[in-house]
Amino acid sequence: QSALIQPASVSGSPGQSITISCAGTSSDVGSYNLVSWYQQHPGKAPKLIIYEGNKRPSGLSNRFSGSKSGSTASLTISGLQAEDEAHYYCCSYAGSNTRVFGGGTKLTV
C-alpha cells in the first residue's frame, strides 16, 4: 500500500482558514467513506479530529471539518488559532483489513 499524498506544509494567519488535501486512489479514499484525520503536537500521541470523512469526536471544536471529492479527502480548519500549529495526518481504510496513512502535513500558524 502506498502512502496517501499530503502537502508537506501549509501555513496561515490567526483567524484564517486553511485546507489540507489527502490524495489517495480508487483502492482507498475513493472507495470508502472511512477517512480519519489526526492532529499531532511534538512529542505527543496523535489525536483524532475527524473520522468517517466528516464526523467530529464529541467535544471537538467545529472549526475542524472534513470532506471528500473522488479520491481526495480534505481537512479544513477555520478560525486558525496558535494551538492549531501541529502535524496533521490523514488515514484511510484500504480494504483487506488494512489502513494507510498520509505522509503528514506541518501546519504553521
Next chain:
Amino acid sequence: QVQLVQSGPEVKMPGASVRVSCKASGFTLTSYYVKWVRQAPGHGLEWMGWISPYSGDTYYAQKFQGRVTMTTDTSTSTASMELRSLRSDDAAVYYCATYGDDSFDIWGQGTAVTVSS
C-alpha cells in the same frame, strides 16, 4: 479514566527482539480491536496491523509479516507487540491504540525503541 498505558523505552541491538506492552484501563479491552502504529524519528505514521482481543484474530501489514507478533492477555487487559530481527530502521516510537470503532480512538503514550550496537 479511559487510557492505554504503554511500557517504557527500550534499547536493543540489531538482530534482537523487542516487546512493547499496552495496558487498558477504564474500558473493556475485548470490546475493541487494538492497532499498532509506529513513527520513525522525523517521519510520519506507519500502520503495522491489529489484533482482536476477543477472538485473537490478527492482521499484519505485509511489510511486517514474519517479523511481528501481536498478542493480548485479557486477564490483565494488556496487549503486546513483539518485533523480531530488529534493524536500525526499526528505531521508532511505537503506539498502540483502539481500533474498530472509529469514534472511539484512544492512543497510548508511545514507546521509544532505539536500535543500536
